[in-house]
Amino acid sequence: MHVPDGFIDAPISAATGVVAAAAVAVSLRGARRELDERTAPLAGLVAAFIFAVQMLNFPVAAGTSGHLLGGALAAILVGPYTGVLCVSVVLLMQGILFADGGLTALGVNITDMAVVTTVVAYAVFRGLVKVLPRRRSSITAASFVAAVLSVPAAAVAFTLIYAVGGTTDVAIGKVATAMIGVHVLIGIGEAAITALTVGAVVAVRPDLVYGARGLQQKLRLRVDGQLVDVPDAEKAPVAARSHRRVWIAGLVTSLVLAGFVSFYASANPDGLEKVAADKGIDAKTEEHATADSPLADYGVKDVENARLSGGLAGVIGVGVTVVAGTGVFWAVRRRRTADVSPASTSSV
Structure with a gap:
């Protein structure tokens, strides 16, 4: 659903840019509360994984494909504020390096693909978790829905943005029907990927899943006719707990998906591209500002072998995204540590 340059006029592109900037600023502040010894090392990896899986377009209808948006997955794994930042990092890397999603439309894409998906998904997820039984299977089910x-929801948001800032005169009702219809189907694929990923992490390390915190209830024993909580066993410091295996496994999976499996992704246009072509909303599409980038269109320039070119581009993308994301999240984490340090709270 990457919106290219030319779909949305300049005033609305600027307005959504302001909205996106404000959302990122709020998320940077909120992420300080979410990023701890468990989530900080994994947030950059989540961004890289989303980048990798977004390369895997899957067929959803005749001549149409879809791909992961990632807002729900990021919000559940590392928290809603951090989730907005994860998807924003991915969109920034895609726009600058791979000419995917217009640079003038970056505000539209962050608002639609990062903010709307994350907010809607996490609100639904938290509401379901409150009413479902406190089991791991409930986390997976809530993730799916x-x-x-x-x-x-992102399709509706795009339609509303296009209704006020679209550059072509089309029947917006037809656009809405087509966008929502195809993205309901894409949503099923998104849900399957999200539920499988969340379920896999919850099965091995539920403590690393932000949305699963508080899942385990305290053990209670009956002593002299009364139920008492069993004291927690002495635990090693959280910082000493190794996340290395999970991190390595996630990185290797991302590299394999982007570097190898992506070659077999569907070549059909995604939902937005298909609707744009069918309804004529792409009439004023502009060439991307970085169309001559060495990595444009997810291929390495001057590498003639398509499989090798796409695989190298995917590996480079995962590497750049994990480095950029990790840098951002560790900086936010260090800022949180500085804010709560004794020196910062002592009187002068």
């Missing part, structure tokens, strides 16, 4: 709903 939240992801399903987040994608058509």
Whole structure:
């Protein structure tokens, strides 16, 4: 659903840019509360994984494909504020390095694909978790439903943005019907990927899943006719707990998906591209500012072998995204540490 340059006029592009900047600023502040010894090392990896999986377009209807948006997955794994930042980092890397999603439309894409999907998904997820039984399977089920709903929500958001700032005169009702219809189908694919990923992490390390915190209840024993909480066993410091295996496994998976599996992704246009072509909303599409980038269109310039070119581009993308994301999240984490340090709270 990457919106290219030329779909949305300059005033609305600027307005959504302001909205996106404000959302990122709020998320930077909110992420300080979410990023701890468990989530900080994994947030950059989540961004890289989303980048990798977004390269895997899957067929959803005749001549149409879809790909992960990632807002639901990021919000559940590392928290909603951090989730907005994860998807924003991915969109920034895609726009600058791979000419995917217009630079003038970056505000539109962050607002739609990062903010709307994350907010909707996490709100639905938290609401379901409160009413479902406190089991790991409930986390997976809630993840599925939240992801399903987040994608058509993004389609509605794009339609509203296009209704006020579209550059072509089209029947907006037809656009809305087509966008929502195809993105409901894409949402099912998004939900399957999200639920499988969240379920896999919850099965091995539920403590690393932000949305699963508080899942385990205290053990209670009956002593002299009364129920008492069993004291927690002495635990090693959280910082000493190794996340290395999970991090390495996630990175290797991302590299394999982007570097190898992506070659077999569907070549059909995604939901927005298909609707744009069918309804004529792409009439004023502009060439991307970085169309001559060495990595444009997810290929390495001057590498003639398509498989090798796409694989190298995917590996480079994962590497750049994990480095950029990790840098951002560690900086936010260090800022939080500085804010709560004794020196910062002592009187002068």
